[in-house]
Amino acid sequence: MADFDLITVEVAYALPHKQKIIALLVEPGTTALEAVKRSKIADHFPGLDIASAKMGIFGQSLGTKGLETADKHVLHAGDRVEIYRPLASDPKDARRKRAEKTATGDTAPDV
Numbered sequence: 001m002a003d004f005d006l007i008t009v010e011v012a013y014a015l016p017h018k019q020k021i022i023a024l025l026v027e028p029g030t031t032a033l034e035a036v037k038r039s040k041i042a043d044h045f046p047g048l049d050i051a052s053a054k055m056g057i058f059g060q061s062l063g064t065k066g067l068e069t070a071d072k073h074v075l076h077a078g079d080r081v082e083i084y085r086p087l088a089s090d091p092k093d094a095r096r097k098r099a100e101k102t103a104t105g106d107t108a109p110d111v
Contacts, residue, residue, distance in 0.1 A: 007077035011039035013048065015085070020044050032062060032081045033070040041083070054084040 006025040013020055022039040030038075032055055042048045055062050055070040057079050063069040075081070 007075070009035050009075050009078070010080040011036050011041050011083070012080055013041050013045060013083040015045065018045075021080070026075065030075050031071055032057065032073045032075060032079075035075055035081055036070070036083060048083070050083070054086075056082045056084060058082070 005027065007028055007030075008023060009026055009030070011022045011024070020041060022041055024035065024039055026035055026038065033050075036050055036055065042050055057067070057073070057075075059082070060067060061084070062073050067073060070081075
């Protein structure tokens, strides 16, 4: 396949102290998961488990809202595959705890 048949996509992952975006050329028909594997981004982040990681395209989670899963979602030129970290805490639980503090009058910041 000639270079002019390839499309450019990006793969992104971020930790609080380090982030990486890797641009790569892939064949049309490449899935999000294939692009992540080809990018070798896991080499930069020990412990990153690509097989179980949640992924998205420009903030839209794959496998939800009618989007196919990462192993089936075919990329388009210019797409950025984002690999998401697990949440440190459940957002609903955090909101509930803040509401409880407000109701009891506890305004001390969390440490």
